[in-house]
Amino acid sequence: MDAFILQILNGLDKGGAYALIALGLTLAFGTLGVVNFAHGALFMLGAFCAVTLNKLLTYEIVRIDPTRTTPWGSPLEVKTPYVQAMLGDWGKFLIDYSVPVSILLAIPVMLLIGLVLERGLIRFFYKRPHADQILVTFGLAIVLQEIVKQIFGANPIPQVAPHIVSGSLALTDTIVYPYWRIVYLAFSVVVIAAVFAFLQLTTFGMVVRAGMQDRETVGLLGINIERRFTIVFGLAAVVAGLAGVMYTPILPPDYHMGMDFLVLSFVVVVVGGMGSLPGAVLAGFLLGIVQSFASMNEVKALLPGIDQIIIYLIAVIILLVRPRGLLGRKGVMES
Amino acid sequence: MKHISKTADFILLGCFALAVALGPFIFAPIGAGYPDLLQKFAIYGIFAIGFNILFGLTGYLSFGHAAFLGVGSYAAVWSFKLVSMELLPAIGLSVLLAGLLALAIGFVSLRRSGIYFSILTLAFAQMCYNMAYSVLTPITNGETGLRVLRTDPRYLDSALGYSAKMPTLFGLEITGWTGYYICGVVLIAAFGLSNAIFRSPFGMTLRAIKSNQNRMGYTGFNSRPYLLSAFVMSGMFAGLAGALLAATDPLAGAERMQWTASGEVVLMTILGGAGTLLGPVIGTGIIKYFENIFSAYNETMLSAMFSFVPDGVREPLVKFMSLFVGDGWQLTLGLIFMAVVIFLPGGVMEGVMRLFRVKHTPRVRSLGDSPQRDMLGESIIEEMPSDYDSSGAHKHPAKNNVTPVAP
Numbered sequence: 217m218d219a220f221i222l223q224i225l226n227g228l229d230k231g232g233a234y235a236l237i238a239l240g241l242t243l244a245f246g247t248l249g250v251v252n253f254a255h256g257a258l259f260m261l262g263a264f265c266a267v268t269l270n271k272l273l274t275y276e277i278v279r280i281d282p283t284r285t286t287p288w289g290s291p292l293e294v295k296t297p298y299v300q301a302m303l304g305d306w307g308k309f310l311i312d313y314s315v316p317v318s319i320l321l322a323i324p325v326m327l328l329i330g331l332v333l334e335r336g337l338i339r340f341f342y343k344r345p346h347a348d349q350i351l352v353t354f355g356l357a358i359v360l361q362e363i364v365k366q367i368f369g370a371n372p373i374p375q376v377a378p379h380i381v382s383g384s385l386a387l388t389d390t391i392v393y394p395y396w397r398i399v400y401l402a403f404s405v406v407v408i409a410a411v412f413a414f415l416q417l418t419t420f421g422m423v424v425r426a427g428m429q430d431r432e433t434v435g436l437l438g439i440n441i442e443r444r445f446t447i448v449f450g451l452a453a454v455v456a457g458l459a460g461v462m463y464t465p466i467l468p469p470d471y472h473m474g475m476d477f478l479v480l481s482f483v484v485v486v487v488g489g490m491g492s493l494p495g496a497v498l499a500g501f502l503l504g505i506v507q508s509f510a511s512m513n514e515v516k517a518l519l520p521g522i523d524q525i526i527i528y529l530i531a532v533i534i535l536l537v538r539p540r541g542l543l544g545r546k547g548v549m550e551s
Numbered sequence: 552m553k554h555i556s557k558t559a560d561f562i563l564l565g566c567f568a569l570a571v572a573l574g575p576f577i578f579a580p581i582g583a584g585y586p587d588l589l590q591k592f593a594i595y596g597i598f599a600i601g602f603n604i605l606f607g608l609t610g611y612l613s614f615g616h617a618a619f620l621g622v623g624s625y626a627a628v629w630s631f632k633l634v635s636m637e638l639l640p641a642i643g644l645s646v647l648l649a650g651l652l653a654l655a656i657g658f659v660s661l662r663r664s665g666i667y668f669s670i671l672t673l674a675f676a677q678m679c680y681n682m683a684y685s686v687l688t689p690i691t692n693g694e695t696g697l698r699v700l701r702t703d704p705r706y707l708d709s710a711l712g713y714s715a716k717m718p719t720l721f722g723l724e725i726t727g728w729t730g731y732y733i734c735g736v737v738l739i740a741a742f743g744l745s746n747a748i749f750r751s752p753f754g755m756t757l758r759a760i761k762s763n764q765n766r767m768g769y770t771g772f773n774s775r776p777y778l779l780s781a782f783v784m785s786g787m788f789a790g791l792a793g794a795l796l797a798a799t800d801p802l803a804g805a806e807r808m809q810w811t812a813s814g815e816v817v818l819m820t821i822l823g824g825a826g827t828l829l830g831p832v833i834g835t836g837i838i839k840y841f842e843n844i845f846s847a848y849n850e851t852m853l854s855a856m857f858s859f860v861p862d863g864v865r866e867p868l869v870k871f872m873s874l875f876v877g878d879g880w881q882l883t884l885g886l887i888f889m890a891v892v893i894f895l896p897g898g899v900m901e902g903v904m905r906l907f908r909v910k911h912t913p914r915v916r917s918l919g920d921s922p923q924r925d926m927l928g929e930s931i932i933e934e935m936p937s938d939y940d941s942s943g944a945h946k947h948p949a950k951n952n953v954t955p956v957a958p
Contacts, residue, residue, distance in 0.1 A: 482670050535667060
């Protein structure tokens, strides 16, 4: 029973990441009708926002500590991050909390990237078939990840969670669960709730939903639906970026992490139902949990290698049995 | 419908064969005249020709073709290990296994179309890739990769008393220039075969499916067997390429099956021009050339190249250029990829055609609606009336896929 609970918990935080990425993918797809293969790269860019901020904050300067001397009597030189030197304890606090603080950096940066991508590239592809969209965004993903590789190098750059949540929660004697994963789960739930609230409760969201249903009619009513959809694409980029920022303490970011997540999140979107936001969230958590169950030793002993292929297997079965996905709408991407 | 004479086809095939035969001399001036690279041109050319039979003719975008290449490689290496160092049994086994895998994957994937098809093939290929690393380690040797050893049994060879260190074809070792010409002959055969498929009633059916699958359905035509045949054929071409890859370099690793490898063959095909006969081969040449030549450049070589530029300008220029060569060649690759899709959806072939202003070559607006052309630039299927494209149903991105009712 303990193992059972642990697997569900383990699955939830991974599922949270899948759900966030799939949510952004579905937003872009449902509004603009664009299949965005560069969405994983946006997740990766978010993670590198956290890396950048951490690098900026921990840039070290050499100071002479007047109170101490080296064993040879000369003044002791100490390296301190300049933020700490300038702001004292405040700086220390800031460095400790660099990952959550990165959220503040990631929101404007990712919004800007999203808007620029949509206006500069994606909007020229609305009228072209999905194969073209897939290919151009695939090329874009390669370009983005190569640029990151040039700047930050090819090795993963570990990030640490704030000290206060760096420990683990002992649920029972046998279940130990890192605090940060709880934070991540809560964070993803909050972001998902915020996106849904934004779409359901605001006038802007209402217009966007109406546009998803029938873009032409909304346009005929004199609403500039294009601009709203552009903003939604920016929002999707922000969601992907935030998912990336908060995931850095769990998985040290490297330049190809986006690609790894992208394939999985496409599978998530398809399982959930192309164009269905609740479907994407549901499928994200579901597949996260299923994957973590499949990686249990007992299951692996019974069906070796199942943990590697279970998600793809489920996707294949779902597509064949229920082609629209779990909660898919009628008429989306059907020929 | 335009009729292409058989003579024109034979002339094209002859020119192609001549170009392959003179490959070492043609590519020498641009620094690509060495056998290892030319072998790659030929092998990946076969791969891309096969991919083009599926994507170019039917418009079904598979993102999992590398799986067939990988299976072909593994099958060939096993044949070298267990049967014989001869190439023929290896090719037979590779093509057979890749074809069977394609039959299984195609049977399932082709039940869906559009992006669902792309994602299904991607999922299957990732499944194969992950399995090659985990469950199937006894067969694939996991991360180490499968290699041919001297101590392998090779039952047929030992029965015949034949022994060879390297894979051979009728006793000729498949290395260096011999290797290139063996691959080249196979490439010419593959090209001729694809030419025949393009011209056959079967190829015509595939084009009709791409043009309007719904209308085919309305006329009571079951398109799936044709699609499945095309899928299996292209899988077999990939298996053949995999076997040759294993023969020139008898080491098979799972990284050949990764989805970036699938993306590469898509890129080769569209760069040259999907749906054209020569396009995939040209695209392969360009990509492999970039991969080999550009990734070999480094800063010192760049400085030497730009030695005529004043010192103050040269350093930043070299720094900037070095982003795109050496380790950074993939960045160049991605940029080319985007540029081709944005500006030249018809690929290089389209560009050449437009340059020479060949008649009947309407501008390709996208990969999906690329008019059915062949090498000679003649439209095989009549274009839709121009008001068809601008009808309301097509203007609407979210409804792009809703096929308009026939006017």
